[in-house]
Amino acid sequence: MAKGDDHYPPLFETKPAKGIVPFRLFSASIFISICFIMVYRVNQMPAKEEAALLGRKWAWIGMLLAELWFSLCWILNVVVKWKPVYRYTYKDRLSQRYDEEVLPGIDIFVCTADAMVEPPSMVINTVLSVMAYDYPPEKLSIYLSDDGCSDLTFYALLEVSRFAEQWLPFCRKFKVEPRSPEAYFQRASDQVEDSAMASEWTSIKKLYEDMKARIETTTKLGRIPEEIGKQHEGFRKWDFVSSRQDHQTIVQILIDGRDSKSVDIEGQPLPTLVYLAREKSPKYHHNFKAGAMNALLRVSSRISNGPIILNVDCDMYSNNSESVRDVLCFFLDEEKGHEIAFVQFAQAFDNLTKNDVYSSSSRLICEVELPGLDSYGGPCYIGSGCFHRRECLCGKKYSKSIYKEEWKHSRLKMEESASVLEELCRVLANCSYEDNTQWGKEMGLKYGCPVEDIITGLAIQCRGWKSIYYNPERKGFLGVAPPMLLQSLVQHKRWSEGDFQILLSKHCPLLYGYKKIPLPLQLSYCQYMLWAPSCLASLYYFVVPSLCLLKGIALFPEMLNPWVIPFVYIFFGNRLYSLGEYLCYGGTFLEWLNDQRMRIFRRSTSYLFAFFDNILKLLRITKSSFIITAKVVDDENVSIRYEQELIEFGATSPMFTILATLALLNAFVFAVGLKRLVMDDHQTFAANPFALQMILCGLLVFINLPVFRGMFFRMDKGRIPTSTTFQSITLALVACSIILY
Numbered sequence: 001m002a003k004g005d006d007h008y009p010p011l012f013e014t015k016p017a018k019g020i021v022p023f024r025l026f027s028a029s030i031f032i033s034i035c036f037i038m039v040y041r042v043n044q045m046p047a048k049e050e051a052a053l054l055g056r057k058w059a060w061i062g063m064l065l066a067e068l069w070f071s072l073c074w075i076l077n078v079v080v081k082w083k084p085v086y087r088y089t090y091k092d093r094l095s096q097r098y099d100e101e102v103l104p105g106i107d108i109f110v111c112t113a114d115a116m117v118e119p120p121s122m123v124i125n126t127v128l129s130v131m132a133y134d135y136p137p138e139k140l141s142i143y144l145s146d147d148g149c150s151d152l153t154f155y156a157l158l159e160v161s162r163f164a165e166q167w168l169p170f171c172r173k174f175k176v177e178p179r180s181p182e183a184y185f186q187r188a189s190d191q192v193e194d195s196a197m198a199s200e201w202t203s204i205k206k207l208y209e210d211m212k213a214r215i216e217t218t219t220k221l222g223r224i225p226e227e228i229g230k231q232h233e234g235f236r237k238w239d240f241v242s243s244r245q246d247h248q249t250i251v252q253i254l255i256d257g258r259d260s261k262s263v264d265i266e267g268q269p270l271p272t273l274v275y276l277a278r279e280k281s282p283k284y285h286h287n288f289k290a291g292a293m294n295a296l297l298r299v300s301s302r303i304s305n306g307p308i309i310l311n312v313d314c315d316m317y318s319n320n321s322e323s324v325r326d327v328l329c330f331f332l333d334e335e336k337g338h339e340i341a342f343v344q345f346a347q348a349f350d351n352l353t354k355n356d357v358y359s360s361s362s363r364l365i366c367e368v369e370l371p372g373l374d375s376y377g378g379p380c381y382i383g384s385g386c387f388h389r390r391e392c393l394c395g396k397k398y399s400k401s402i403y404k405e406e407w408k409h410s411r412l413k414m415e416e417s418a419s420v421l422e423e424l425c426r427v428l429a430n431c432s433y434e435d436n437t438q439w440g441k442e443m444g445l446k447y448g449c450p451v452e453d454i455i456t457g458l459a460i461q462c463r464g465w466k467s468i469y470y471n472p473e474r475k476g477f478l479g480v481a482p483p484m485l486l487q488s489l490v491q492h493k494r495w496s497e498g499d500f501q502i503l504l505s506k507h508c509p510l511l512y513g514y515k516k517i518p519l520p521l522q523l524s525y526c527q528y529m530l531w532a533p534s535c536l537a538s539l540y541y542f543v544v545p546s547l548c549l550l551k552g553i554a555l556f557p558e559m560l561n562p563w564v565i566p567f568v569y570i571f572f573g574n575r576l577y578s579l580g581e582y583l584c585y586g587g588t589f590l591e592w593l594n595d596q597r598m599r600i601f602r603r604s605t606s607y608l609f610a611f612f613d614n615i616l617k618l619l620r621i622t623k624s625s626f627i628i629t630a631k632v633v634d635d636e637n638v639s640i641r642y643e644q645e646l647i648e649f650g651a652t653s654p655m656f657t658i659l660a661t662l663a664l665l666n667a668f669v670f671a672v673g674l675k676r677l678v679m680d681d682h683q684t685f686a687a688n689p690f691a692l693q694m695i696l697c698g699l700l701v702f703i704n705l706p707v708f709r710g711m712f713f714r715m716d717k718g719r720i721p722t723s724t725t726f727q728s729i730t731l732a733l734v735a736c737s738i739i740l741y
């Protein structure tokens, strides 16, 4: 087993974040300011006698409630950020202490759902990148779950099984990074100095490009041509597939790792490669990705049964061939490893523009908040780039009694032939298999929630396990960020909707986690679950102060009044602090500005729709729906505009109508306010009771400049459609005139 003596230096280290003291002092000052604001709001509450301004009282109470809500969210955010920790691994110690033979087997699950939205040429790159991990290949098994049940995807995987014979030795020999061929050839196009490598490089590049061309041709064609169909008997299974929603299970072991004949061109073993399309039937709900993952859990347990499971989305390739070894540093650590259920890697993207125009990177969540959750023992499982202990996913409770495990896992015995094994596995992926079992409840991923990953991670933590958040400098996985605004907003709608749904269910962290996970962790979870309802307070702040400005109702102290200080301090202090964080963690000023804009966009659209969808669901008026976000764009111009960081509207959507209306409303009010300021020259700006409302309104106009540009100053297809513009103008004018008269 382990080499060396009884004293083991740890395999990983945990370091607290720097700069915590300034953060805590700043938070204390904000807290004091919040108290002042509350005192002001309560003391200066308009009395009933101001009958003429009855509206003022209600507007004022609304401001108070909105500010209370923001304070609650702020407190949760401080809890999250209180003491972030960062993790560092020692892979050299791991390799000193463990022989290659005793390393555990790793089962890798790649999920894809639709060959049109997630093209096979992308999926194969993810598959190849994880097949080429720097790890004994006989201990790797890769499973592709295809919920689209597409023979195009199957064909692509068949091509992978052949190409891997060349690609894996090439990666080993030249220590190629990253090991997704597409990413590698894109990056390395002109830096092959090594002449020994040059010829092999050229030939393997040619092989890859030919393969890609073949796959793309069939994808374009939409079906498998006859001569390809003859290449593998597996294609015959599609003769029985009537539709994507109604077909039998298809299991195909494309590379059988147990077979000594499965070797690459250098005679080294190849990882196992399995294609799975689970049974679908109109009689059973398929439970989306959670259902696919559970089928994979069962099928893989029969084929390779690796004790560690990696789950990646099909658009997320591995950017570091050593990630598996990093993860083992956590799981195999003698002192703490036994209590760790999963290791979640940071989400990172390959496709971000310089200033991350849709704020897809969620920089602060990745760099500060998740490390904060980590300090309470429980970063959440976010669905991709996560390594699990198999038994934890399958519902095992943590117990303190000595946790000894034998992960010794040599090449599996060849008891059944691959075809017998396929037959045995088919049953496991059938719809009826889960009838009257705990699958989807206490076993595997939980069903019935759009964010099955979060709720599953929470359940694992409530069974006593800990999790780890790992965010190395060089990212472990790179995904594709949505290149269009609507996709980004819809994605956030799904997340905030799912999170809010958890809050309203029996899995609410405060109840479900009571006495099972630490209180700060429960509260940290709540921060994300309050996203959707935050739309109410935010929309109030985006609309009411402006409308009140129009009507002549003052809601803030004037600039010379000392009570203005806490308002100004909180607003600008928080903004400046977050700008500072962005710059510290490698962001740019414009990226921060884009993030501020996207926050406003999400709050006024994604969260609003998520909130009402949930309420309607609670009242049982509508049913849940799941939208896959299309990430690959056909229109070349969309990519060009994305690279220019032009916000892509381009479609009609109620979301855009709301955004445009809000922007226009604030612009009208701002114009009226300016006019009044200029005409009325008795009053200085500082003594004007509307000064803060003017500033708020002006900032909203400023942050919405790209929306105005999209409405009035752009000719390309990504502009806001004229019909949306007209609708929004009408709506904004109607709102203003109702207020004025």
Ligand SMILES: *[C@@H]1O[C@H](CO)[C@@H](O)[C@H](O)[C@H]1NC(C)=O
Pocket (backbone or CB within 6 Å): 177, 178, 319, 320, 348, 473, 474, 475, 478
């Ligand atoms: C991905 O890996 C390459 C090395 O192959 C590295 O240079 C790059 O920084 C990594 N990307 C990220 C985002 O970490």
Ligand SMILES: *[C@H]1O[C@H](CO)[C@@H](O)[C@H](O)[C@H]1NC(C)=O
Pocket (backbone or CB within 6 Å): 350, 351, 352, 480, 483, 631, 632, 633, 639, 643
């Ligand atoms: C990702 O971005 C790169 C450049 O930023 C671009 O070449 C590529 O087409 C984009 N991919 C997708 C899927 O949008």
